[in-house]
Amino acid sequence: MTPEQLSTAIVDVLTTLVDQGALTLPDGVPASVTVERPRQKGHGDYATNVALQLAKKAGTNPRALGELIKAGLEGYAGVAGVELAGPGFLNIAVDAGAQGRLAADIVAAGDAYGHTDTLAGQRINVEFISANPTGPLHLGHTRWAVLGDAIGRVLSAAGADVTREFYINDRGVQMNHFAASIIAAATGRPTPENGYAGAYIDDLAKAVGAAVPGIFDLPEPERLAAVRAKGYELQLKEQQQQLDSFNTHFDVWFSELSLHESGSVPETLKRLEELGHVYELDGALWMRTTDFGDDKDRVLIKSDGELTYFASDTAYYLNKRARGFDHCIYLLGADHHGYVGRLKAMAACVGDDPEQTLDVLIGQLVKIMRDGAELRLSKRAGTIVTLTELAEEIGVDALRYSLARYPADSPLTLDVAEITKASNENPVYYVQYAHARTSAMMRNAADLGMSLPGDAFDPALLSHERDGQLLRALAEFPRVVAAAAELREPHRVARYLEDTASVFNKWYDTKECRMLPQGDEPVGPLNLARLVLVVATRTVLANGLGLLGVTAPERM
Template sequence: MTPAALAELVRKSAAQIFSDRGLDHSILPERVTVERPRNPEHGDYATNLALQVAKKAGLQPREFAQELADVISDSPSIDSAEVAGPGFLNFRLAASAQGEIVWQVLREGKNYGRGTAYEGRRINLEFVSANPTGPIHLGGTRWAAVGDALGRLLAAQGAEVTREYYFNDAGAQIDRFVRSLIAAAKGEPVPEDGYAGTYVNDIAAQVLREEPNALSLPEDECHETFRRIGVGLMFEEIKKSLHEFGTDFDVFFHEDSLHTSGAVASVVEELKANGSLYFADNAWWLRSTEHGDDKDRVVIKSDGAPAYIAGDIAYLRDKINRGFDLCIYMLGADHHGYIARLKAAAAAMGHSPDTVEVMIGQLVNLVSGGKPVRMSKRAGTVVTMEDLVEAVGVDAARYELSRYSVDSTLDVDLDLLRKRTNDNPVFYVQYAHARLASLQRNAAEQNLELRSDADVSLLTHPREGDLIRTIGEFPSVLKKAAELREPHRVARYLESLASAYHKFYDAARVLPQGDEEPTPLTYARLALCEAARQVLANGLSLLGVSAPERM
């Protein structure tokens, strides 16, 4: 019995009591909280439902908790239900019910843990979207890992997810990049506000290989040639780096298309017509304060040119017109102002502000030898995705970047991630999987296979119980991680599962030794070990990290 199944049993039991007493069912929460108590001696699981609802229903918490215990105890899945403290209810599962979790994992395989919380939802998930003016820096690399993991989590909860990259190929930064390429091609110093690094020289040389006469063209044509070829080359490098990092996108949307297609002009006229824009100080302003923004935003500047937000509004309209009911933006630490303005843009177009959700990610720093690493071999001024991957590999990089809440600044310890010891979190989890795969190979060498009639009710050792209950938490962890947009919950869970397995392995021998014959407990433990391996593999897959069978 999983925690979710136990929670449903508790709710149904409470509803039965409410019906018997003629009480209002609306008092009961839609979701009952069932958790593992900190002290295992108190039971396998506990709920505080009686404390939540008893007084609202005119009951005493301990009295209601006892009634709940009496009803739940009738279930064959429950070994005992006891009231504790002011109204907590502690449970112990029957061995057969606890072991059923093992069979559920083995039945569902790669699908174990998946749910339906977002079934029917169409979600646009935009992340990374780094400017095509240089290699992806560490902030973008963090989003590549976290965004990809979040997309996998949302899809695992039934959502139809489109992973989108907003290609910023319009604006001043592109002009600075092009001028930097031209200067490099001419052998001149980097422009004052330009981009430096060997990658600029490499791309400039590639442009000249494709268009040998580019520098002799009239200034406008020269600029356009370096822009067309150079930006394209840079973007292809970015896509290649992302693909090698295990992050692929369904859509690459070009910012420039919003202007050339007339989408920006169209949405401006739409907002003028519905009264969401007003004219003041020779500019057109969005009434964004009416929708929670701290100030109104200029959409068309006094010189008649669109402000950056005009493109943002047109882009949001395009997403909504494509049928997405939730648009998640994953933005950098300096983009807090976008939260209110994008929600205001949605409201101005007649949509719910909740159509928009903005996640803000904090900075990433590399540390080696206790000192910060600040310079890239290739980019010169920033550390890039390639630098991190070269230092620790894709798996370690993705796991470490996904392991922490994006709300916090992250210091990545390169020395720790290079270690092949249990101090290294990704090694710790992957080693647990490899150890389980090795155990199954050893079992096969002894002609021991998983048996469909294995008696999992024999799994009564405390370490077996800990491991089974940890396995049973996986579906609720995934659901919560998707709901809160927190993939790091999956990483932390995998570490607790690896810990539970290692402790079980140290305390309970699985395979017979010497001339010993296998027993029913042998087959039960083999099933448990395969369930643990499957869950580790499922969790690592959702983080985009490999589950090695040998290490």
């Protein structure tokens, strides 16, 4: 029996009490109530403080209301007993059969277990990398490549229609500097001022020349334009390949330049003028963002006629809304902390409620240490270590999991030796090994001719205390996923997996909970029931790792 099922049962009891006139709730019966695993052993399988929450509204005291709910729940199928404790807490014990059925339900659900409809009907855009197409992706992009992707995965699991979007910063003078750097490398000249250096520029020069023979012999400015276009194409393709190999995939690669070429920016400025949120001062055009809590108004067009990045940002937001997204999530680096207020004010200026349509998450910096020194230099880029080099040094799974298990707003220092160690002290190894252990148990069962019992499964046989602990841990998974999606905190999934792996290992080490028959013992119903529990555990571990973009190995 899951917390959600108990919540439904309590709502049913409250509804019955109201219908019978035994209880009055002016605000109506809540759609759901909070049911949690108790912190202290001996307080039942689940606990709820619903009587404390509703007593005042109901015009009674918590213990009196608790007694009414207790009486109703005690007759509910699957509830073994209810204890009223303290000022009005309800500790609930469920019978083994009701609890054990969850294992079969998880196996039947398979990949879908953990998915909910809590965000069903919502169209959400997650923009989590914004980069110039002028070089390889680097450490600064790596954390968002993990967290943005994981946020997208948990949002999808919670029922939302999610689009993952990469914003290409392909407008501005840096693109000309990029092209000039490639030309210099191809023609044997020094890197120009404000240009790009590194072995990757040399490689690009060779690739551009091979793709378009004679391109470097073209006259200016035709040569600059041609090299810029081809270099852009090849470098963007490499960024896409970098991310694909890192198990991060985007649905949309959106060009900043396209906003200007399509006329979206002038249309945006016109809309802002119509809404009365722009004004001219000192020859520049300003957006009146201070009307909506920003610390200062923002320039849209400078006095020299040049558009600002904020003008592009505003047009881009409206473009997303025009594409039908109900909610836009931005994942920005620590140096963009000041953007939170201005983006929310911008959304308000265009007529939206930013609390409903906009989330801005700020991520802190990551340091990667090796042998006591910070990894800084790149063999290829010449400046900062690239995403590909990090993945090769650490491993995709170890790097993704290590970045996913911490909140985005916490500064992070990771040691290469620690996060690649094949030890239970390494969280990713610990969780992956638990999954590999369940896979090995399933192989051993198959060698003995054991298979899932189907309709012959007797859930009441999973009555050992350790069986119950493992079942209750597995039951929490959908709620953890829903919370991770609602709060945009995928680290909750990682920490849950570690806790669940610990519960499973304790179950595995309990002699009374052996799945395989010992010696010459025949395979019995209890062995098969525990096989169902092992497969259910394997399912949850695999699904959770999948939400983090981490593999679930069958052997380690």
